[in-house]
Amino acid sequence: MTSPFLLRLTNTLAYFFFLGSGIxxxxxxxxxxDTYAKHETYLxxxxxxxxxxxxxxxxxxxxxxxxWFGDSNEVVxxxxxxxxxxxxxxxxxxxxxxxxxxxFLSLILLCFASASITLIxxxxxxxxxxxxxQSLFVHAPISLYHGWLxxxxxxxxxxLFIRTGSDxxxxxxxxxxxxxxxxxxxxxxxxxxxxxxEYKGAVGDVPGAFTIAWALxxxxxxxPAAFIKWASFACGILVTIYAFVPLVRGRPLTGNAGExxxxxxxxxxxxxxxxxxxxAIV
Numbered sequence: 001m002t003s004p005f006l007l008r009l010t011n012t013l014a015y016f017f018f019l020g021s022g023i024x025x026x027x028x029x030x031x032x033x034d035t036y037a038k039h040e041t042y043l044x045x046x047x048x049x050x051x052x053x054x055x056x057x058x059x060x061x062x063x064x065x066x067x068w069f070g071d072s073n074e075v076v077x078x079x080x081x082x083x084x085x086x087x088x089x090x091x092x093x094x095x096x097x098x099x100x101x102x103x104f105l106s107l108i109l110l111c112f113a114s115a116s117i118t119l120i121x122x123x124x125x126x127x128x129x130x131x132x133x134q135s136l137f138v139h140a141p142i143s144l145y146h147g148w149l150x151x152x153x154x155x156x157x158x159x160l161f162i163r164t165g166s167d168x169x170x171x172x173x174x175x176x177x178x179x180x181x182x183x184x185x186x187x188x189x190x191x192x193x194x195x196x197x198e199y200k201g202a203v204g205d206v207p208g209a210f211t212i213a214w215a216l217x218x219x220x221x222x223x224p225a226a227f228i229k230w231a232s233f234a235c236g237i238l239v240t241i242y243a244f245v246p247l248v249r250g251r252p253l254t255g256n257a258g259e260x261x262x263x264x265x266x267x268x269x270x271x272x273x274x275x276x277x278x279x280a281i282v
Contacts, residue, residue: 002081004073011080014088015064019057021092025099026050036152038099039159042174042182042228043151045218052214056144062137075138079123087116087145094152103160110156114149121146125199140207143196147211150192154185179227186228186235189216193239197246209243 025035034047067076090113097106120142129135162178174182189212196208216236223229 002077004076007076007081008067008072010082010085011067011076012064014085015060018060018088018092021095022053022057025095035095035098036155039101039103041155041158041162042178042223042225043155043158043185043219044222045155045215046221048221049215049218052144052148052211056141056148059137059141059144062133063141066133066137075124075127075134079127080120083116083120087113087120090116091149098156103156107153107156107160110149110153114146114153117142117146117149143205143208144211147193147196147208148215151189151212151215154189158182158185174225174228179225182228183231186216186219186231190235190239194242197243204243204246206243209239213239213243 035050036044037047066072090109094106094109094113097103097109124139124142129139158181162181193209193212196212197204199205213236216232216239220229220233220236223232
């Protein structure tokens, strides 16, 4: 078994490298404050969307502190393992590749990062948080990180395959094909947010759904094309409302567990039991 101390140390170093690369990509000498606008697409969000990283980094800092104290071996070894290091490294390198126009390589790194975080997400889903602190600083940042990566993957795909004009601007009235493609992506993001709620049982996954809603509202705020603007806004409203349904209803959501897991691409191995309301996790 991998040494818990070594994993904690690796997580700590990975976090500060992850944080430093994020700050450098925005505030460095070659930084680009509106990072996602480096390659304009029909999913490019408003500049304030980047603020989600401030929340993610803050919560992950809480995790880094938490892992060094108390009984965290089970989570550090069996839930996080080396996957957080891989995800942090890939995301950090993505920023460089995105900024230097290596869009295909950046997409590959995003897929590796997303797969790593998905594995952690699944492992945490079968390990209910026994305290609010663990919910906030262990489960919540993984949900936020996973949701944002899902959105950025689609952003990277559009940047790779749907080019804008030579001046970097998009037509305000895209053709039917582009509207259909973007509409399908918005539907997939909405389905993913609903899957977060379904996958986490009785209380859903508010942080994960919030992240998708944040992205959808940011897209709506930036895009001038009427269909994309209002479709993304409507999807954001739907995601926000649905995320709170389990809390209002106070009972497990209906639906087949296999269907829930297939949306997240994270099979629930080992036949784990359903999470009860007393074992609610973020």
